[in-house]
Amino acid sequence: MLTMSHDLAIVDPDRLRRDEARVRRGFWRKLAGHAGKLPFLDEALAGYYCAIDPATPLRAKAVLMAALAYFVLPGDLVPDLLPGLGFTDDAAVIYAALRTVGAHVTAGHRARARTALARLAAG
DSSP states (O other): OOEEOTTOOEEOHHHHHHHHHHHHHHHHHHHHHHTTTOTTHHHHHHHHHHHHOTTSOHHHHHHHHHHHHHHHOSSOSSOTTSTTTTTHHHHHHHHHHHHHHGGGOOHHHHHHHHHHHHHHHHO
16 A cells, blocks of 8 residues: 655555665665775765654655665665776665755764764774
């Protein structure tokens, strides 16, 4: 069943649940494996904290979870193992998601992202 959020965007709750499960299974592992190597991880992490925030509107959660689910997929449009190119598609998808719903990413989400990345970098 499809539901409507407050701004009339259609959200598929089954798709959102699948995306969220995929993100919860693989996000932190992928993030830890690439911490300090990819310049967009702070944005991905801020998006993650926004997506799990109960105050974030359903439509924004759905957009962010879809982008983060794409990031954790082992096989995507451009294989992550290709030097110099492997994560360009992931960065583009996350950038597009944040441009779409970025107004919902707060200073608090960004602060949590910086703290988490600092912990990952420290080991």
